[in-house]
Amino acid sequence: MTTTRAQHRRRVSRRARARRTLFASVAIVLIAGGVTAFALTRGQAGSPVADAPSALDTPSATPTPTPTPLTAAQQLLATTTDTKACAVSFQGEGISIAPALQSEGTRYQALPIPRADGRVFAGWYATPADATAMNLPARLNGADLVSCTDRERTLFAGWTTPAANEAENAGIPILMYHQFTRNPEGEDNWLRLNYAYIGDFDAQMAYIQESGFYLPTWDELSAFIDGQLFLPKHSVIITDDDADSSWLELAAPIVDARKLLTTSFVITSARTEPTPNQWVLQRSHTHDMHRAGANGKGRMVNEDADTIAADLEKSAEILGVKEVVAYPYGHYNETTKEGMRKAGFELGRTIESGYVRIGTDKLALPVVRMNYGMKVDDLKEYIG
Structure with missing residues (x-):
């Protein structure tokens, strides 16, 4: 078929348009690539880049917060x-004591008694203001229950x-009761005077x-005797001798109901049961020294120091504590004291009448004997 000149020109024109379209597409691709490369190069050099995110951008990592x-x-x-x-912390002037674990709803155990030259510790208090004022109702010790907020509590030192x-x-009066x-x-x-009417x-x-x-x-009393702890006149220690069944049945429930810290001196050869309630501290009345020796007096003044110490060690093993001993019948001498020291006991309680003061012999603590017939007025006369 013969191709006319007009047809030839049309074919040439179509080819030219196709080439221009191809060239334009290539140019667009090259220009876009160049712009991208330029932007990346500029970004790497630290120069400003466009605010609009690029397809090549990657999200930055979220920093891990420091706990x-x-x-x-x-x-x-x-x-x-x-x-x-409950973690109990301690604060106050000159105080550097690590927190201690206590158990909420039980009595405070072994609160520290700091000592400092030229000052006398005046106890732990609920607030700094109470500590400064030495506010007695806000003073806390082992006669108080632990209470916390979010399992923590801070006590403040008074000086x-x-x-x-x-x-x-x-x-300081130490009241001595016996039977009830x-x-x-x-x-x-013949023991009539030993019995207190439970109503009284x-x-x-x-x-x-x-x-x-x-x-x-008792640890506070010891520090008080050393002149290192302030105790107010308005103080009293309540004790019972022998842990008689009448004490356990009649009197112990009363101190439990009234939440009053007391001490029951136990003859551990006769009783080994645990304390009747958390308000009763069980302390030593010896293991087997509460009987007469060769001269008719108690064994604590008839035996040698090693025998006395061995007996007290046995008592401490049963009770789980070494702190204070009530001498059977009130009998003691220098050999008794030596045996006490050998066994590691710091305090000894007699039946001699009197009050504990700064400087009192720690192994000869006096008492206020509570006899049958004594009323509240009698108690007031003794303790104020």
């Missing part, structure tokens, strides 16, 4: 799974001067409770 360090109290709580555990401590001139009776007329036997005992405990007396622990 807040645990406090000393929180670290302590992390060591226990006990839901009642006073040696002169102020001397000026207080406190004499429901009979208002008392018991008709309850009234006396009510007076102590309602009057807000401070109830020192």
Whole structure:
């Protein structure tokens, strides 16, 4: 077929348009690539780039937050799974004491008694203001229950001067009870004076409770004797000798109901059962020394120091504590004291009448004997 000149020109024109379209497409691709490369190069050099995100952009990593360090109290709580555990911290001038674990709803155990030259420790308080004022109702010790907020509690140290401590001139009464009776007329036997009518005992405990007396622990009494702890005149220690069945049945429930810290001196060869409630400290009345020796007096003044120490060690093993001993019949001498020291006991309680003061012999603590027929007024006369 013969191709006309017009057809030839049309074919040439179509080819030219196709080439221009191809060239334009290539040019667009090259230009786009160049712009992208230029942008990347400029970005790498630290020059500004467009705010609009590029397809080549990658999201930046979210920084890991630094955890807040645990406090000393929180670290302590992390060591226990006990839901009642409470980390108790201590604050105050000159105080550098690590937190201690206590158990909420139980009495404070072994609170520290700091000592400092030229100052006298005046106890732990609920707030800094209470500590500064030495506010007695807010003073806390082993006669108080642990309470916490979010498993933590802070106690604040109070301080006073040696002169102020001397000026207080406190004499601490240690009340000594024995047996108890429901009979208002008392018991008709040779131990009649030992028996307190339980109604009188309850009234006396009510007076102590309602009057807000401070109830020192034995370690506090020891520090007080050393002149290193302030105790107010408004203090009293309640004790019972022998852990008689009448004490367990009649009197112990009263101190439990009134939440009053007391000490029961136990003859451990006769009783080994645990304390009747958390308000009763069980302490040593010896293991087997509460009987007469060769001269008719108690074994504590008839045996040698090693024998006495061995007996007290046995008593401490049963009770789980070494702290204070009530001498059977009140009998003691220098050999008794030597045996006490060998066994590691710091305090010994006699039946001699008197009050514990700064400087009192720790192995000869006097008492206020509570006899049958004593009423609340008699107690007031003795303890204020």
